[in-house]
Amino acid sequence: MDVETLIGEARRVRQKAYAPxxxxxxxxxxxxxDGKIYTGxxxxxASFGAGICAERSAFVRAVSEGEREFLAIAIVGGKRGERTSLPCPPCGICRQFMREFCDPESFRIILESPQEGRDIFLLKELLPMSFGPAQLGT
Incomplete structure (x- = not known):
């Protein structure tokens, strides 16, 4: 997996965000x-709860195209017109959404971090003791 390619794609699609x-x-x-990159x-x-995060947007796109297994996600975020100054970790809902499709032991979450380049976490580090399909007996 090429981390730079993933970060580059996240930067590119960030410019298409709708955040008025x-x-x-x-x-x-x-x-x-499958090696394919899905962006979101x-x-x-205006009804704030009706919005969708970039991470879930990417997952929904991938699932709608038939993909069900994932290896990593790169996330880039920040205020419009400003350089990213802090990593943009996924919210709790997105972490749980990732858990539905990803192995917490191996799925990597890559956050752009201008000071240090990038931070890479395993899903299990950002969502410890997670609830997943096994709890439902599936």
Whole structure:
């Protein structure tokens, strides 16, 4: 897996985000087990709860194209017109969404970190003691 390619795709799609209220643009690039990259951006809504995060946007796109197994996701976020100054970790809902499709022991979450280049975490580090399909007996 080429980390730089994933980060580059996340940066690219970040520019397509629809964030007229917060001005906070997020892009995500999701690597499927098939080697294909699926991208997504955040889309806000005047009814704030109706928006969708970039990470879930990428997953929904991938699932709609038939992919069910994933290796990694790169996430880049920040205010419109500003350089990214802090990593943009996934929210709790996105972490749980990732858990549905990803192995917490191996799925990597790559966050652009301008000071240090990037931070890479395993899903299990960002969502310890997670609830998954096994708890439902599947």
């Amino acid at each position: 209220y917060s001005g906070f643009l997020v892009g995500a690039a999701l690597l499927g087990a 951006c955040n889309v806000e809504n």
